[in-house]
Amino acid sequence: MAGADTALAAADLLCRACVRLLEVDGASVSLTHEGSTQGTFGSSGETSRQLDELQFTFGEGPCLDAVRQGAPVLVADLGDPAETRWPAFAGALVRSGINAVFALPVTIASKPIGALDLFRRSAGTLGAAALTGGLLAAELAALPLMDLMGSDLDWDVAAQGGDGWEQLASLSRIEVYQATGMLIGALDVGQTEALLRLRAYAFAHDMTAADTAWAILEGRVSLDPDDWLEPGGPRREPG
Known part of the structure; x- marks a missing residue:
């Protein structure tokens, strides 16, 4: 590195x-x-x-x-x-x-x-x-x-099969991509909608996308399939 x-x-x-x-x-x-x-x-x-x-x-x-x-x-x-x-x-x-x-x-x-x-x-x-x-x-x-x-980056954390630019891009916000993957499975939505929901939560709670991603990965924030556009928005887990 x-x-x-x-x-x-x-x-x-x-x-x-x-x-x-x-x-x-x-x-x-x-x-x-x-x-x-x-x-x-x-x-x-x-x-x-x-x-x-x-x-x-x-x-x-x-x-x-x-x-x-x-x-x-x-x-x-x-x-x-x-x-x-x-x-x-x-x-x-x-x-x-x-x-x-x-x-x-x-x-x-x-x-x-x-x-x-x-x-x-x-x-x-x-x-x-x-x-x-x-x-x-x-x-x-x-x-x-x-x-x-051209450096010796750890490409194992990058997207498989992508070209150099895609790999470099994926390294920069790996936590966002990991959290998006969790939302895809948890909410049964596509990648675009999962990222949109993550960004919507960040916007509504005055957080960055990266901070929101870490909160999802650490279990401090949970998004339900049906409540992300309701007035109360996604819920934050207690504690």
């Missing part, structure tokens, strides 16, 4: 450099796969990692848009009434004290595979020099991801 550790450490260093050199308070690098964020592979700190995790929980955010569009997504004021993108994600960021977010696509072989997300407490545009530096940092962010793909 030495190669993976080195790649992840390099991504963290890059994010911390963004905070020092650009006009931002936090930064993270995340990977996407099939329209969903799949993991935070670098961050300037725990707060930035948690903010990035919200994009997976809500299934929306600037990283996903930047990858889909293949272009930077720059939101200078999340509190602007005219800004209607990502209502759940944007609201969570504002409540966390973040009022501006900028996502710059990370590209490998001309294919956007993730984004460098920059978070700032104060509203306002990203200056020209900071934007130029951010775009350069997004180019550099591809390097640790490439190293990670």
Whole structure:
């Protein structure tokens, strides 16, 4: 795992450099796969990692848009009434004290595979020099991801039969996939609905998808087949 550790450490260093050199308070690098964020592979700190995790929980955010569009997504004021993108994600960021977010696509072989997300407490545009530096940092962010793909990861915990990107993606949130598997069996639903129910519980209880997954795996949360859309929502086990 030495190669993976080195790649992840390099991504963290890059994010911390963004905070020092650009006009931002936090930064993270995340990977996407099939329209969903799949993991935070670098961050300037725990707060930035948690903010990035919200994009997976809500299934929306600037990283996903930047990858889909293949272009930077720059939101200078999340509190602007005219800004209607990502209502759940944007609201969570504002409540966390973040009022501006900028996502710059990370590209490998001309294919956007993730984004460098920059978070700032104060509203306002990203200056020209900071934007130029951010775009350069997004180019550099591809390097640790490439190293990670070539490292000696433990592929046994990854999805069997998938290609490299699918395997890497599955490693990033293995607890979510394990909890989804439990829900498939317990609720007799498909994978998509199981993940939807997990995310719905997370949203309703102001939790991240990862925290909800651990709660399911540890038996602290139980979802019944028929109560997830009722007013009371899924129940939390006592204790």
